[in-house]
Amino acid sequence: MSTTTIAPAPTEDSVGAGRPRSRQRIHRAPSLWYASPALIMFAAFALIPLVVVFGLSFTNWDGLSAITFAGFDNWVAALSDPQTWEALWLTIQVMVLSWIIQTPIAILLGVFTAGRQRYRAIFAVLYFVPLLISAAAIAISWKALLDPNFGLGQSTGIPWLSQNWLGDPNTALYVVIVVIAWQFIPFHALLYQGGVQQIPASMYEAATLDGAGRMQQFFNITLPQLRNTIITSTTLLLVGSLTYFDIVFVLTGGGPGTATRILPLDMYITGFQEYNMGVASVLAVILVVFGLSLSLGLTKFSGFSKMSSDLEGA
Amino acid sequence: MVTEAVVVGRPSRRGPARSKRERPNVLGALGGFAWLLFAVVPLYYVVITSLKTQQNFFTGNALLPPTNPTLDNYLLVLQNDFLTYFLNSVIVTVVTVVVSVACALMAAYAIVRGAGTNRKLLWTFSLFLVGLAIPLQAVIIPIYLLITRAGLYDTLIALILPSVAFSLPLSIVILVNFLRDIPGELFEAMRVDGAGDWRTLTTLVFPLAKPALTTVAIYNGLNVWNGFIFPLVLTQSPEKRVLPLALWTFQGEFTANIPAVLAAVVLSTLPILALYIFGRRQLLAGLTAGFGK
Numbered sequence: 001m002s003t004t005t006i007a008p009a010p011t012e013d014s015v016g017a018g019r020p021r022s023r024q025r026i027h028r029a030p031s032l033w034y035a036s037p038a039l040i041m042f043a044a045f046a047l048i049p050l051v052v053v054f055g056l057s058f059t060n061w062d063g064l065s066a067i068t069f070a071g072f073d074n075w076v077a078a079l080s081d082p083q084t085w086e087a088l089w090l091t092i093q094v095m096v097l098s099w100i101i102q103t104p105i106a107i108l109l110g111v112f113t114a115g116r117q118r119y120r121a122i123f124a125v126l127y128f129v130p131l132l133i134s135a136a137a138i139a140i141s142w143k144a145l146l147d148p149n150f151g152l153g154q155s156t157g158i159p160w161l162s163q164n165w166l167g168d169p170n171t172a173l174y175v176v177i178v179v180i181a182w183q184f185i186p187f188h189a190l191l192y193q194g195g196v197q198q199i200p201a202s203m204y205e206a207a208t209l210d211g212a213g214r215m216q217q218f219f220n221i222t223l224p225q226l227r228n229t230i231i232t233s234t235t236l237l238l239v240g241s242l243t244y245f246d247i248v249f250v251l252t253g254g255g256p257g258t259a260t261r262i263l264p265l266d267m268y269i270t271g272f273q274e275y276n277m278g279v280a281s282v283l284a285v286i287l288v289v290f291g292l293s294l295s296l297g298l299t300k301f302s303g304f305s306k307m308s309s310d311l312e313g314a
Numbered sequence: 315m316v317t318e319a320v321v322v323g324r325p326s327r328r329g330p331a332r333s334k335r336e337r338p339n340v341l342g343a344l345g346g347f348a349w350l351l352f353a354v355v356p357l358y359y360v361v362i363t364s365l366k367t368q369q370n371f372f373t374g375n376a377l378l379p380p381t382n383p384t385l386d387n388y389l390l391v392l393q394n395d396f397l398t399y400f401l402n403s404v405i406v407t408v409v410t411v412v413v414s415v416a417c418a419l420m421a422a423y424a425i426v427r428g429a430g431t432n433r434k435l436l437w438t439f440s441l442f443l444v445g446l447a448i449p450l451q452a453v454i455i456p457i458y459l460l461i462t463r464a465g466l467y468d469t470l471i472a473l474i475l476p477s478v479a480f481s482l483p484l485s486i487v488i489l490v491n492f493l494r495d496i497p498g499e500l501f502e503a504m505r506v507d508g509a510g511d512w513r514t515l516t517t518l519v520f521p522l523a524k525p526a527l528t529t530v531a532i533y534n535g536l537n538v539w540n541g542f543i544f545p546l547v548l549t550q551s552p553e554k555r556v557l558p559l560a561l562w563t564f565q566g567e568f569t570a571n572i573p574a575v576l577a578a579v580v581l582s583t584l585p586i587l588a589l590y591i592f593g594r595r596q597l598l599a600g601l602t603a604g605f606g607k
Contacts, residue, residue, distance in 0.1 A: 030424045030427050030428055030515075031424070031428070032435060032438075033424075034511065035420065035438050037416075037417040037420060038418060038421035038482050038486065039421070041417060041479045041482060042441075042483070044479065045453075045457060045475055046445055046448055046453060049453035049456035049457050050453055050456075052459065053455055053456045056455060056456065056459070061459075063458070109349060112345070112346045115339075115342075119343075120346065123346055123347075123350050125594065126350060126353060126354055128590075128598060128601075129353070130353060130357075131598075131601055132583060132587060132589075132597075133586075134539070134540035134541075134557070134558045134583075136540075136542050136558040137561055137582060140565055140576070140579055141357075141579055142356060144572050144575070145356050145359050145376075147572075150572070152377070154375070154376055155375045155377040155378070156377070182353070182356070187602070190598060190601065190602050191605055194602065242449050243449045243450060243451055245451050245542075246546075246558070249542075250542075250562055264449075264451040268451070268454075271455055272458075272547060277455055280455055284452045284453070284454075284455055287452040288449065288452040288453075291447055291448070291449045291452065292447050292448075295446070296447070
């Protein structure tokens, strides 16, 4: 990449020499100024807050009055609170179960919608509609649908369906995971659809000539060829699962009790409902460390970071 | 109409030989149909319920169409300041998208042309790459602190500023990947013509980058339109409420009037649905924002 940018330099000099304006010299490349609006915005509302949240974790603040120094009090309080560990455990459960549910279904749907049959194209149009709807709208809709008195259970007459899904601490978490799957599987299916469409048709033709069946083709061609898509999708899913907030917030508010109080929700409730910004900042720092190490680990492990070489490689 | 376009537009990557030889994929069709049911039932339920009277909702079967459909719920929602919330959402989304795309394009241009010689620009790019992994929720407390101290709490600007910041990393990464493919000779030609950086950006880079800019704009636009946590934490009054937050408050205000709440859900989704009907291909491409490459 760097060679292309450096190579033109000599030509530029010879052209520039013949020109009256001395500013030509700077025109070798646009200056840092062009990046500064983006840099300033990003620094002000993402990078500096990242530092500030670490600082705030050592203070007491109720969100309104003055901020006072608190030393390690909040860290001790947060780490000795079983609620923190429960929230962390719930977050990991949501993360792992979401991956287990969403990945296989999304791969199958991706393969399905990449097929050239007419009915599949029509199905695909409907499959992707959930992608357009806000998490708040999705949560409100599912809440109404799962209402034990006026929802699915009542209309189908199946007693199993009319239990109080979201009100029962034993089922609420799994319902949340299913609704999240409903929301996000279309996105991952879309990624896989793109991946499948890039597999050369000749590979399937050769396999068909060799007498390979549909199953064999799926496991020996499609899945291995989707390797990069699986890595991308997994990275986005695992890191993204740390940020499921709005859907759980509207669906259950973390309840019943604390049954669905995942880490981001625990942080919000501690900070903005119990007005304990110091402890909430500790939880935020845990979230950041978790998220950063997860995505750094995944990119290291998978080699996803060398994005730029994608084009030449293909 | 819609389905026609789909079938015509779909590329057939696999040879025709394949489908001719094989028996129809019954298992696949069944699975596909099962998911269709799961995906569509909630949508269907929302639409039919929004057309029901409250009486019909409480007594009738939840999955059957309304006995006498009514638009009263939609009227009720529209009378409850829905248009204000809608307008707020439009303002926040449009301003955020325009500002973030402009900033990202300028930065991407500088990075692609300058990172080879200017080390600071290379660092800038690395910074945005790392920025991709910052979870938005994690910095909401300092952002709240910053916005309240700046006297911006409960304004639309309070929503726009952090939304722009969090749109930037992915926008820049996508645009940098795209601008890299513009041949260096084109930049040379511009320079020979005596064009400065700004003219090169506006007359060469901008037109060439339009497909990538569309992708970025759609991705950011949808995220902001559907965003919930910034409005929840940074605004308070009904005059500054945006749609997702309005849905949540409708749910509190209308409590038992589920048909009205669901009418609000339908109304808030309509603009995006219209986009989907008229520009499905571009919208879906924007949704995966280059991840699908």
